[in-house]
Amino acid sequence: MPTPRTPRRTRTDAERNRDRVLEAARALFAESGHDVQMAEVARAASVGIGTLYRKFPTREALIEAIAERRTADLVAEARRLADTGDPAQGLAGFLYHVGQVLAEDRGMSEVIEKAMGSAEPRGETREALLTVVAELLGRARARGTVGQDVTAGDVNIVICGLAAVTRNAAGDWQRYVEIALDGLHPR
Amino acid sequence: MPTPRTPRRTRTDAERNRDRVLEAARALFAESGHDVQMAEVARAASVGIGTLYRKFPTREALIEAIAERRTADLVAEARRLADTGDPAQGLAGFLYHVGQVLAEDRGMSEVIEKAMGSAEPRGETREALLTVVAELLGRARARGTVGQDVTAGDVNIVICGLAAVTRNAAGDWQRYVEIALDGLHPR
DNA sequence: CGGAATCCGGAGTCCATATTCCGTATTATG
DNA sequence: CATAATACGGAATATGGACTCCGGATTCCG
Numbered sequence: 001m002p003t004p005r006t007p008r009r010t011r012t013d014a015e016r017n018r019d020r021v022l023e024a025a026r027a028l029f030a031e032s033g034h035d036v037q038m039a040e041v042a043r044a045a046s047v048g049i050g051t052l053y054r055k056f057p058t059r060e061a062l063i064e065a066i067a068e069r070r071t072a073d074l075v076a077e078a079r080r081l082a083d084t085g086d087p088a089q090g091l092a093g094f095l096y097h098v099g100q101v102l103a104e105d106r107g108m109s110e111v112i113e114k115a116m117g118s119a120e121p122r123g124e125t126r127e128a129l130l131t132v133v134a135e136l137l138g139r140a141r142a143r144g145t146v147g148q149d150v151t152a153g154d155v156n157i158v159i160c161g162l163a164a165v166t167r168n169a170a171g172d173w174q175r176y177v178e179i180a181l182d183g184l185h186p187r
Numbered sequence: 188m189p190t191p192r193t194p195r196r197t198r199t200d201a202e203r204n205r206d207r208v209l210e211a212a213r214a215l216f217a218e219s220g221h222d223v224q225m226a227e228v229a230r231a232a233s234v235g236i237g238t239l240y241r242k243f244p245t246r247e248a249l250i251e252a253i254a255e256r257r258t259a260d261l262v263a264e265a266r267r268l269a270d271t272g273d274p275a276q277g278l279a280g281f282l283y284h285v286g287q288v289l290a291e292d293r294g295m296s297e298v299i300e301k302a303m304g305s306a307e308p309r310g311e312t313r314e315a316l317l318t319v320v321a322e323l324l325g326r327a328r329a330r331g332t333v334g335q336d337v338t339a340g341d342v343n344i345v346i347c348g349l350a351a352v353t354r355n356a357a358g359d360w361q362r363y364v365e366i367a368l369d370g371l372h373p374r
Numbered sequence: 375c376g377g378a379a380t381c382c383g384g385a386g387t388c389c390a391t392a393t394t395c396c397g398t399a400t401t402a403t404g
Numbered sequence: 405c406a407t408a409a410t411a412c413g414g415a416a417t418a419t420g421g422a423c424t425c426c427g428g429a430t431t432c433c434g
Contacts, residue, residue, distance in 0.1 A: 011401055014411060038392060048413035053393065117355020157356050157363045161348025168304020169344050176344045183370030198380060198431055225422060235383035240423065 018055050020045040026066050029107030034063050064123075067111045071125045074098065074112075078132035082139065091140040091155070092181055094133070098159060099173040102166040113163035116156040130156070147186040154184065205242050207232040213253050216294030221250050251310075254298045258312045261285065261299075265319035269326065278327040278342070279368055281320070285346060286360040289353040300350035303343040317343070334373040341371065 024045035028036045038059055042052040056062035077097055081089050102109040115126045134152040141148060158180045165176045211232035215223045225246055229239040243249035264284055268276050289296040302313045321339040328335060345367045352363045 008402055008409065011410060013400070017412085037390090042413095049393085050395085050413050051411075054411075057393090059392070113351055113355055117352065153356075153359060154362060154366060157352050157359050158348075158366065160355050161345075161352050161363060164300055164351030165304065165344050165348050168300055168347050169340075172340060172344050175341060176348060179341060179345065179367060179370035181370070182372075182374075183366035183368070185369075187369070193433090195379065195432060200430070201381060204382085224420090229384090236385095236423085237383055237425085238381075241381075244423090246422070 017045070017047050017051055020047055021052055021055055021062075022066065022069075025062055026070075026107075029063070029066060030105040033106040034110055038062075063107070066107070068123065068125050070101075070105070070108050071111065071115070071123075071129055074101065075125065075128050075132055078129070078136060082132060082135055090143070091136040091145065092177075094136055095159070095162065095177045095181065096174070099162055099166055099177050102163055103170050103173055106167060109163040109167045113160055113167075116163070117160040133159070144186060146184040150184050158184070204232070204234050204238055207234055208239055208242055208249075209253065209256075212249055213257075213294075216250070216253060217292040220293040221297055225249075250294075253294070255310065255312050257288075257292070257295050258298065258302070258310075258316055261288065262312065262315050262319055265316070265323060269319060269322055277330070278323040278332065279364075281323055282346070282349065282364045282368065283361070286349055286353055286364050289350055290357050290360055293354060296350040296354045300347050300354075303350070304347040320346070331373060333371040337371050345371070 021041065024047075025036075025041045028041055028044055038052060039049055041062070042049045045052065052062075056065060074097075078094050081093050081097070084090075086093075098112070102112060115129065130152070133155055137146070137150065137152055137155050140146045141150065162173065162176060162180070166173045169176075208228065211234075212223075212228045215228055215231055225239060226236055228249070229236045232239065239249075243252060261284075265281050268280050268284070271277075273280075285299070289299060302316065317339070320342055324333070324337065324339055324342050327333045328337065349360065349363060349367070353360045356363075
């Protein structure tokens with residue numbers, strides 16, 4: 001009789017290492033963007049390169065895993081703001097929040113720039129982000145905070161630009177948000 | 188008696204090849220950004236790799252040479268717009284012009300994003316660009332097209348964002364310019 | 375033309391990095 | 405504990421691409 005298969009529990013050290021890698025990579029990517037060397041990630045995680053690759057078979061996979069997480073956080077915050085009735089928050093609050101996050105995370109600014117810009121936002125999380133943003137916009141429009149003619153696409157390109165600004169003129173992103181918000185206001 | 192040095196004229200084929208490289212690189216960079224392979228540039232220029240490297244000892248040097256040229260063109264156009272008295276032109280006209288150019292030149296969008304964003308715009312041409320933009324802003328402010336509180340830095344970050352938009356959402360950059368311009372308008 | 379003086383081409387060198395492989399070490403069960 | 409099942413580390417390998425080198429081709433000058 002073959003295949004008695006009793007699937008053991010995942011080894012605790014394996015799980016711990018996975019977390020270490022994720023955390024180290026998150027920090028490095030935030031600091032220097034996605035072109036960090038895999039070896040450096042392994043070192044920062046106090047893990048062998050072999051282990052790193054067992055967890056994430058490809059650099060792409062690692063980047064993707066982290067992008068997914070962080071995007072989910074963004075979505076969560078957007079939902080929170082959407083539910084909060086606070087008029088001062090909503091879309092505007094979200095833009096400031098995104099600016100804050102991207103200014104401290106170069107890797108994410110790269111992810112978001114692409115996600116908001118291009119027409120192929122692979123991954124359901126990235127899709128979810130577009131959805132909440134659209135909802136945020138809907139509320140803002142209903143409240144009269146932004147013009148009736150403002151589209152979701154408009155907001156997306158504003159965020160796309162925001163990503164570039166946080167990446168290159170880290171100190172002035174708030175001013176950028178102000179200008180963009182003014183530009184979206186009903187005339 | 189050594190060193191009688193009679194410096195010959197540059198060989199015509201050498202000059203021709205230099206132009207070919209410059210043109211080929213411009214086209215390739217415009218199409219795919221700066222991460223094109225040197226070998227590909229040589230091929231496109233119908234020139235050997237050795238020749239390519241004799242003209243431009245480094246990939247950096249090649250990129251720089253082209254960036255310089257194209258930036259100079261931008262400066263020239265800005266000057267033209269500044270001198271034209273047409274109220275409809277000026278800063279606004281320049282932003283549309285930049286959008287147009289960057290939308291068709293990925294390489295330039297990379298250059299401009301950095302030039303307008305960071306605080307170290309190496310090269311006098313890049314410096315000149317900042318200067319004309321400031322002048323354009325001055326006139327727009329005088330004319331009341333933009334708010335009195337708008338600074339040169341504000342315009343720079345707007346252009347920085349524009350670069351990202353042309354690169355990722357090529358179709359919507361005009362809308363971005365509209366929004367930004369609205370955002371800069373006096374309230 | 376003749377022969378320097380200059381250039382040209384592109385195979386080959388070199389190096390940085392991602393990714394693989396496998397002998398050991400660690401952990402989960404019974 | 406014994407032992408199979410899993411995971412680990414990191415040297416070794418594979419790959420991609422920038423840059424070098426030099427014998428051969430061109431062009432300039434008198």
